[in-house]
Amino acid sequence: MLPICGKCHSAIKTRPSSGYLSCSGTCEKRFHFKCVDVPESLQEQLESVPGLNWKCSDCLKKCVSFDSDSLNVFLGKKFEEMVSNLKEVFSDLKTDLIKNAERQIKDTFIEPEPVTSFSSILKNKTKPAVIIEPKNPEQNFAQTKTDIASSIDPANEKIQIAKVKSTKNGGMLVGCLSSDQNLRFKQLAQEKLANSYVIRELNGISPRVRIVGFSQKYEEDEWVELADYMKSVNNSIFNVSSSCKILKFWATKKKRSTYQALLQVDKKSYDRLMAAGGLFIGYDYCIVFDGLDANRCFNCNNFGHSSRVCKEKLSCPKCSSEHELSACVAENLKCINCIRMSIKEGKQFDTNHAVWDNSCPVYKSALEKLKADIFST
Structure with a gap:
């Protein structure tokens, strides 16, 4: 044919x-x-x-044509940008090498833990403490306090009590002046009160950072090893006395193949991380963000307490009405916290946003207070 x-x-x-x-x-x-x-x-x-x-002619229409002169100009600019970026990388590497050499000398000495003042512990609700709760659900706080006082004498044990507070179910929270004293108090409580009481440690809130840019996912049983590896390859930020604990590891929303981690670190490591803006994890360059967030009640949406102890009315975090967020169909946003603040201070605040908005003045105030508590010592 x-x-x-x-x-x-x-x-x-x-x-x-x-x-x-x-x-x-x-x-x-x-x-x-x-x-x-x-x-x-x-x-x-x-x-x-x-x-x-x-x-x-039909096949020619499917082809992409280009202007060779324009393409040459474009490629020339890209080449100049690449050379400029390489110069910056080499400059940063030189600076890091000098810092690492200085750090290796300093790392032979373990930095002592700063002494915490008595007054700052009293007003700081984010510090470590020990909670002692009776196994008998009918027991009240007064009996718990009496049993603890008769079993542990702070003066004899050289422990300085900085905070005492009643807890639910007749328990008592005891905060000492330092981490070492908290640990000592917990050991004494376990030795003398474990038969009738449940003793547990309440860890304080430390600075937190969010690191974004991991190319692979790490399971929870790998977090400790990953944290140790991060410290070893970034010794311009971490030293032998630095603490680094991974609290959470999850995929980013925009790109599910890229992962991020929430780290709890000490204050000096936090300052260094935020100043650096990023760090290498193997061959992954990860960007660092502030990971602190103010605790919000999911019942009334105010800050500083949890829904478990909340006595306020239910409010929607989106429109401020008295219903759950899942039932909200409102199109206009209204922040219940800014409404309350407007009433309290007698002046009008911008309320046209949800309670989780980062620009909310009440949220920003709560976050600043949290940071003041953490970095007060």
Whole structure:
């Protein structure tokens, strides 16, 4: 069967003298020379020059054309940017090498834990403490306090009590002046009160950072090893006395193949991380963000307490009405915290946002208070 011309749709004779040419594009059709208006000079070249190809008008439309001069200018700019970036990288590497050399000298000495003042512990609710709760659900706080006082004498044990507070179910929270004293108090409580009481440690809130840019997922049983690795390869930020604990590890919303981690660190490591802005985890460069967040009640949406102990009315965090967020169909946002603040202070605040908005003045105030508590010592 004879091939058909892609233009006039009539048969093409296969003899060379019949005058036809084949498209080298995706259509692979054949055409009469006369149908595609190819000049005789080009016909001769197509027939005589090996590797010389021709495309029909339809295939040419599918091709991307470019201006060679514009492309050269664009590639030139990209090359200059690449050279500039490499210069910055080498400059940073030089600076890091100098800092690392200085750090190796300092790391031979363990930095002592700063002494915490008595007054700061009293007003700071984020410090470590020990909670002692009776196994008898009918026992009250007064009896618990009496049993603790008769079993542990702070003066004899050289423990300075900085905070005492009643807890639910007749329990008592005891905060000491330092971490070492907290640990000592917990050990004494376990030795003398474990038969009748449940003793547990309440860890204080330390600075937190969010690190984004991991190329692989790490399971929870790998977090301790990962934290140790992070410290070892970033010794310009961490030293032998630095603490680093991974609290959470999850995928980012925008790119599920990129992961992030929430780290709890000491104050000096927090300052260094925030100043650096990022760090390397293997060959992954991860960006550092502030990971502190104010604790919000999911019942009334105010800050500073949990829904478990909340005595306020239920409010929607989106529209401030008295219903759950899952039942909200409101289109207009209203922040219940800014409404309360407007009433309390007698002046109008911007309320047209949800309670979780980072620009909310009440949220910002709660976050600043949390940071003041953490960094007060």
